[in-house]
Amino acid sequence: MRRRLARLRPFGPVIGPTNTRDTAAGAAGAGLALLMCTVLIIGAGVDLSYGAFMIAPMGATTVILFALPNSPLAQPWSAIVGNTVSALVALGVHQATRDPALAIGASACLSLGAMFLTRSLHPPGGAVALTASLDPTMLDTLGLIFVLIPVFLGTVVLVALAMLWHQLNGRVYPFRQPQAVGPHATADKAAQQRLGLEPEELARILADYRQSGNLGVEDLARLIAAAEQLAASHALGR
Numbered sequence: 308m309r310r311r312l313a314r315l316r317p318f319g320p321v322i323g324p325t326n327t328r329d330t331a332a333g334a335a336g337a338g339l340a341l342l343m344c345t346v347l348i349i350g351a352g353v354d355l356s357y358g359a360f361m362i363a364p365m366g367a368t369t370v371i372l373f374a375l376p377n378s379p380l381a382q383p384w385s386a387i388v389g390n391t392v393s394a395l396v397a398l399g400v401h402q403a404t405r406d407p408a409l410a411i412g413a414s415a416c417l418s419l420g421a422m423f424l425t426r427s428l429h430p431p432g433g434a435v436a437l438t439a440s441l442d443p444t445m446l447d448t449l450g451l452i453f454v455l456i457p458v459f460l461g462t463v464v465l466v467a468l469a470m471l472w473h474q475l476n477g478r479v480y481p482f483r484q485p486q487a488v489g490p491h492a493t494a495d496k497a498a499q500q501r502l503g504l505e506p507e508e509l510a511r512i513l514a515d516y517r518q519s520g521n522l523g524v525e526d527l528a529r530l531i532a533a534a535e536q537l538a539a540s541h542a543l544g545r
Contacts, residue, residue, distance in 0.1 A: 336472040337373040341366065344464045348457060364390070364434035365461050371431070372469040376480040379523050380429055383466045383481050387459070389429025393418035394458040397439035401446045414440040482523055504528075 345361050368390065371381045379385060397414040404410055418436035422428045435458055439446055446453060473480035506524050513519040513527060 332472075332476045333374045336469070336476075337369045340369055340373065340465055340468040340472065343468060344461055347464055348461060361457050361461065362435070362438050364431040364438055365457065365465065367431035367434055368429070368462060368465055371429070372465055372480075373472065376469065376473050376478055377482050377523060377526055379519065381469075381480075383470075385427045385429045386431075386466055387462045388425050388427035389422045389432040390435050390462045391454060391459045392421045392425055392427060393432035393435040394439060394454040396421050397436040398446060398451065398454060401439065401443055405443065407440070407443070410443070411437065411440045482525065504531075 341361075344365065348361065368386055371378065372386060375381050393414075396418040397410075400410050400414045400417065404413070414436040415433055418432055422432050439453065470480055509524045509527050510519065513522060513524070
């Protein structure tokens with residue numbers, strides 16, 4: 308019986324529990340961000356008759372920005388460029404073919420390729436491409452405006468609000484890159500270099516284990532350092 312249950316373990320939850328503060332802050336920030344984003348876009352004088360001043364993938368972007376701010380997928384470049392390049396791809400496919408099935412498949416395929424090439428992998432980008440492909444009439448009406456509003460402008464607003472919200476809640480966003488200077492401007496090595504491993508080596512580990520899209524170099528460094536500290540405390544009998 309235990310063996311049968313063990314086989315079902317991979318289908319269970321794999322994300323660890325979060326504390327109440329982070330849960331409440333992420334949920335509240337996401338809701339406020341979408342509300343403010345809608346208000347700002349409407350205030351920019353967008354013609355609401357277009358019916359596309361806000362699209363569903365923005366909700367997915369909001370979840371990633373406010374719930375997973377450390378993720379490489381949530382960083383400003385990934386969010387803004389990923390969504391925008393996906394919208395551009397979908398518009399280009401629409402201009403090339405009017406076959407719905409072909410447009411959907413081509414948009415999904417090419418948008419993912421474009422995000423990989425621009426190093427801007429952002430899952431909602433695929434949803435942006437699909438949303439556009441499913442509504443060719445909207446693309447006929449809006450054209451490039453769809454790329455600018457709501458995709459580009461909407462994502463920029465969400466990223467800006469995420470930066471403000473996380474700062475107010477004591478979190479770092481955008482997440483620091485390996486070459487960032489220490490907060491005290493000292494000559495000490497960066498945290499990830501104190502391990503005796505260069506950032507390039509840590510990045511190679513992430514690539515080898517196919518985790519570069521899920522975990523940043525600094526996160527990996529901190530996890531290794533925490534594990535080493537815990538192992539040392541066990542060895543000392545603490």
